[in-house]
Amino acid sequence: MNVLVTSVGRRVKLLHYFVREWGDTGKIIAVDCDPTAPALYAAHCHEQVPRIDDPGYLDALLQICQQYEIKAILSLIDPELTLLAAHADRFYMQGIEVIVSSRDVIEMCLDKMATHDFLSAHQIPAIPTFTKMDEVQAALLAGQITYPLIVKPRYGSASLGITRVENDQECSVVMEKTDDVVIQPFLQAEEYGVDGYVDLISGELVTLFTRKKLRMRAGETDRSLAVKDPRLLSLAKELIHVLEPRGPIDIDCFLVGDQYVVSEINPRFGGGYPHAHESGVNIVRALLQNIKGLVNQPKVGEYKEGSIMMKYDEVMLLE
Amino acid sequence: MNVLVTSVGRRVKLLHYFVREWGDTGKIIAVDCDPTAPALYAAHCHEQVPRIDDPGYLDALLQICQQYEIKAILSLIDPELTLLAAHADRFYMQGIEVIVSSRDVIEMCLDKMATHDFLSAHQIPAIPTFTKMDEVQAALLAGQITYPLIVKPRYGSASLGITRVENDQECSVVMEKTDDVVIQPFLQAEEYGVDGYVDLISGELVTLFTRKKLRMRAGETDRSLAVKDPRLLSLAKELIHVLEPRGPIDIDCFLVGDQYVVSEINPRFGGGYPHAHESGVNIVRALLQNIKGLVNQPKVGEYKEGSIMMKYDEVMLLE
Incomplete structure (x- = not known):
């Protein structure tokens, strides 16, 4: 039950969650092209790989999969989602599950014009x-x-x-x-983030967590407040229903007047996910269940509102 | 031996170092105007205060000093250094040590033109x-x-x-x-950072740590490499000798051709300090010694080069 997580970068916290949830069911293998990516050192094992645009990248991944008897693979960055979706067959042929939405979904989410057109076509408020x-x-x-x-x-x-x-x-x-x-x-509006997980086996929405972004830093949520507004939860449900993604998903919204508007969809673990996880919305565990071949029971919205997540810098020394 | 640290913001790691070094010699009290400043929750006690530009700010600090029997006060942000230096007398009258350089030094360091003129006047390479x-x-x-x-x-x-x-x-x-x-x-040059400490009692340089900045994020060093170049160490020593700061100091440099050039001087704990601390260059301990009334023995350059510091996000939930 070893899992390969690619382009791990600074996502140390997420790797910690994986290692903790996996317990003794298997190992987490992390790869990145940069040997100073701190999340490499949070996994059980790590390997340095070429850049994702290197022609040898995919072969390097497949070789690591063989070496570590990998059961499933997932990426933490957008540009690599397309690559994994496009070459999912090569992994499936080795018996490896690729934790990724369909190529159509990924390409649409990467394209802001296509995202707008998709949302509008489904009567979902868009910018x-x-x-x-x-x-x-x-x-x-x-x-x-x-x-x-x-x-x-x-x-x-x-x-x-x-x-x-x-x-x-x-x-x-x-x-x-x-x-x-x-x-x-240019919207002078409050921003919200949604973390969700769609079961890989049943295709049903398993869990949702919504948060108001209180402060940004380097393009990521630095502080957020757990909220539970039925309007935002139903907007996210409606979007996921028509989009049909697979696995983890992160949705960005604005509150314009009294209407939530979708601004961006990322079909992967979002940077604000630790707030959901620390609040008991455990998407890593849902993923583990699916890799074990078990269907998750839906628990949408089972969390307490009002908590504030604050990020701060931790340091790691490589000697 | 309680110490008040002001404008703590995100400097959780630094507050952890204070709490660890202080052990049972006293308490660390943290203040910030923002109740979601995560470093507040890393101290023994914390209080919310007005913004530093609020007319009631200084009185609020003095009242907290009285309430917690504060022995020394220091700030972690530049604009507040001027304020503390200008009103140091009010703290000294209550028997409180203000960990700050002289007003002249602080005002010069805040002004990039004055910094250039000072460096040039002392034949120190400047931009x-x-x-x-x-x-x-x-x-x-x-x-x-x-x-x-x-x-x-x-x-x-x-x-x-x-x-x-x-x-x-x-x-x-x-x-x-x-x-x-x-x-x-616009310099396309490698950047370096220097962390130093000047004894509050003897006025002598106690410790120095130099690092090459490998990667920046939101204006702060995200990854750095411990270096030990005699040219950089002597440049920093020379600068500190003529500047005569007190307490912690952070110096930014560029390597232009084969010459180190000073770009900025911050007479406070710098954002990259955790690399020095994790490498055994313990400026927090030196400060504690001074507050205890003890002079520090110089140990300039006593650290191992070659280590890489990597920062990553840790999270804290406020419920």
Whole structure:
């Protein structure tokens, strides 16, 4: 029952949870291209691998899977999800479960325009999103949006490369400088995060945890408050119902006026997951049950609201 | 022997070191204006206080000092150092030691132009620094600097509000938008950090630890390598000799070509201090000795080079 966790980076806490939950049922093997990735040292065993864009990367993973008799594999970063989904067959042929949503789901979630279109098609509140200046101008004229707007990369992580623009001229300049951007209104709104798990066997939603983001740091939630708003829980349920992801999922929302709006979907363990885990919403255990071949019983919303999670720096010395 | 540590923020690890070193010699009291500052919960006792710019702040501190029979006080953030230095008399009158350098030293360190002038006056390598566009143009003409340059706030923390400019026009635009900026060359150079402690009683340098910064995150060192380059150690010694700070000090340097250049001086515990501490360079213990009235014996450079410090997120739940 050994499990390979890839691109582990700084996710030490998550690896600790895996090691603790696995107990004596198996080993957790961690890999990363950077030997100074601290989460490597939180696993039972670790290996350094090439970068995920290296042509030899997949072979390196498959070899490690053989070496450690790996039963299941999962990645903690978005760009690698596509790779694992695209090559899931090679792992399945070795008898290895790939903990990943379908390729369609992953590609849609990585693309902010496609995410908007999917949400709109299913009547789920989304952030107005545009890729062309003339669409932006039409939406401005129609009073659908107003400046300031934000321009950000269409693909990739939300916290990188975001530019705020105040008028048409600034917007055009930023758009000319960069390919593949989306334009959205700049929302002065509270942000929320949702952690969920969809059973790999039954396809049913097993657990959900919602939190209000109190403070961000380096693009991640630094402090959050556990909340239990029925509107947010049903929005997340509705989205997961139509999306049909598999395994862990992280959803970002804004509260605009009195309506929750979905801003981003990450079909993997989110950076704010420790709040859910420390509150008893144990997605790592649900995953272990599935790898054991057991179906999880749904326990959606079984947690206490009101707790505040605070992150701080711990240090590890490599000598 | 109770000690008050103010503006503790996220410095949980440092507070843990204090609590561990103090053992049963006294209590560590932590204060912050934000009740979700995680380091509050790492101390023996904690209190919430007004913001440091609140007119009632100093009285609140003095009252807490009385309540907890505080023997010494220190702050972990730059803007508060000035305040403590300016009002040190009020604490001394209550028999409380203020762990802070002189007001002159603190004000100079907060001002990037004054820091440059001080370093230059003492023949210590500094980063070329300008406040006026015509000086910049003269330096460009003289071949002393070249674009790209960076424009950053003259006062305050180095990692905030930095803009890279590519030509005269961009530079002028940025300078017009913001008051009180300095202009420096954009250095593509390795960064180093120095942690030191100057005995409060003897005024002698007690300990020094130097590290190469391998990776930054949210303006702080995320990974670093312990180094022991005699050139860097003697630069730091020379600087401390002429500066005459008191207590903990953190110095930032760049390696430009084969010369170390001082970029910033922070007369307080730096964010990368855990690497020094975990390597046995125990500045917290040196401070405790001084508060006990004992002089520290110098042990400058007594540590092993080659260790890598990696930070990662730990979490704490407030229920």
